[in-house]
Amino acid sequence: MLKNRVFVDSSILIAALLSSRGGSFYILTQLKDEFQFQINDYTLEEIFKVLDKKFYSQKKLKNYLFLLLGLAKIEVLSNPPKVLVKRLTKVINKEDAPILASALANSNYLLTLDKDFLNEKLRNFARENSILILTPKEFILN
Secondary structure, three states, X not given: OOOEEEEEOHHHHHHHHHOOOOHHHHHHHHOOOOEEEEEEHHHHHHHHHHHHHHOOOOOHHHHHHHHHHHHOOOEEEOOOOXXXXXXXXXXXXXXXXXXXXXHHHHOOEXXXXXXXXXXXXXXXXXXXXXXXXXXXXXXXXX
16 A cells, blocks of 8 residues: 655754654654655755754764664655756745655655745645645644
8 A cells, every 4th residue: 555655844854853752753753654754855955954053062963863764764855856946936935945846746745844834825835736734733633
């Protein structure tokens, strides 16, 4: 049976790294057999930048990231085509467009804590393209 695919924004992985008691960690570790979690190369780069900039003193977080990627069986996708990313800058900022592009092309859900994704206009756009944008709480209750 095919699993529903969930594109995971960098905010979810960072939250899971920082707290093993939150919804992000719960979803990635407890629901990994029910869903196929996905990120793209851009997401990984984004996470490394955040860890280097905001958590540079916590060197183990990068090791934990790789453990979490394996534990949650997260599939790393290639970055989406630049033409698609550019087109999506009409609905979201250019920094988040690669995330949205990969989610739209490959997933049933986009899981995020980023407020830029959680506005009603973007959620409606995603719904029209057969994908739901959800927070961890909404995903668990869905």
